[in-house]
Amino acid sequence: MTRDLDELRRSHPAPHDITLSPLHRARLRSRVDLAIDRHEARRRVVRGIAAPATVLACATAVATVGVLALTGDSPAPRPEATRAVMTSLAATRVLDGAADRALASPAATVREDQFVYTRSAVITNEGRLGEDVVLGPVRERETWLGQDPGPFGWQDDLIRELGQDWPLESGGPSPAGARRPTYAWLAQLPTDPDALLDVLDRAAVPVDGQEQQQATFELIGSLVSEQLVPPDTAAALYRAVARIDGVEVEHGATDALGRRGVGITRTDARFRTRTTWIFDASTYELRGTRWFFTHPDGSPDTLFGATAVLETAVVDSAGQAPGSKT
Incomplete structure (x- = not known):
């Protein structure tokens, strides 16, 4: 038996290690996410996160490895004291404006x-x-996300684009949670920003050297983008972002349709990616998301995906258009 095992090892050696540059790894993720996006398995990546996340664009590609914010189980962190606001005054004003708008909805x-x-x-x-x-x-692109909380509640989910309907495949049991956020699941999240951030830090698992705070930022993006969120939860999510270091304002940001607004953005220096959420500068409505590669030589960032939300509604069946009976 030992001789047979030795012969098997000689004839089938283990594969050698492959080293990829950060840019190559990110591009690989974007292609993986494009395939995932077309079958719409979450960030989620990715946002997931998509992108919420939630149905994500190739960039939503960034909701998880795919979107640079894969969610999963991780050891519970030590209890946190009240977290300080880390964003600039300008960024805090935008996030507070988005939170106030959510509460008024x-x-x-x-x-x-x-x-x-x-x-x-x-x-x-x-x-x-x-x-x-x-x-x-x-x-x-149109998507229909089922609200059944069970582990196979995603089986009727649907994406329609490129002239075709595609099932949203989760690849296995996936109960309502950070990877498949239903409206009811979102409603039961803490509405205290500090407590909420503790929950999200546990759910957002960094990928391949990604910063923990970027993973959490991407996860929040997948929850609020292309998604319907209860007002109290949405407000808490935006105020939780103000406790994440490195979040900045980007003036004159545009969504996939070129609609100008004010951006809330964060760069992962180690992963060399940047994600920007675009808000209406007057109403603070979230309009869309843009994803970029950054470059160590200081050259302009490279856009590799964008979205613009046009309509969100609740319908009775997958494939049904809002306002129709079937």
Whole structure:
């Protein structure tokens, strides 16, 4: 037996280690996410996170490895004291404005047998693996996310784009949670920003050297983007972002349709990526997301994905348009 094992090891040696540059790894993730996005398995990546996350663009690609914020179980951190606000005054004003807008919005009524519908404009990277980014044209995407809290509640979920309907495949049991956030699950999250951030830090697992705070930022992005969020939860999510270091304002940011607004952005210096959420400068409504590669030589960041949310509603069945009976 030992002789047979030795012969097997000689004839089938272990693969050698492969070292990829951060840019190559990120590009690889963007291509993986594009495939995931077309079958719509979350960040989620990715946001996931998509992107919420939630149905994410190739960049939502960034909701998880894919979107640079893969969610999962991790050891509970030590209890935190009240966290200080880490953002600049300008960024805090935007986040507070978004929180106040959320609180002024009516709460939705969403049954477990219903679907959250989102229609978005998206741009994704159409380039070849390992080569320069080539952005495709703006296209429309519709998604239907089921609200069944059970481990197989995603089985009727649907994405419609490129002239075709695709099932949203989760690949196995996936109960309501950070990887598949239903409206009811979001409603039961803590509404104290500090307590909420403790929960999200546990759910957002850094990938391949990614900063913990970036993983949490990406996860929050996947929860609020292309998603329906209870007002109290949305307000707490935005105020929790103000406790994340490195979050800045980007003036004149634009979504996938070129609509100008004010951006809330964070860069992961180690991972060499940047994610920007675009808010309406007057109403603080979240309009969309943009994802970038950054470069160590200081050259301009490279856009590799963007979204613009056009419509969100609650419908009774997958494939049903808002306002229709079937």
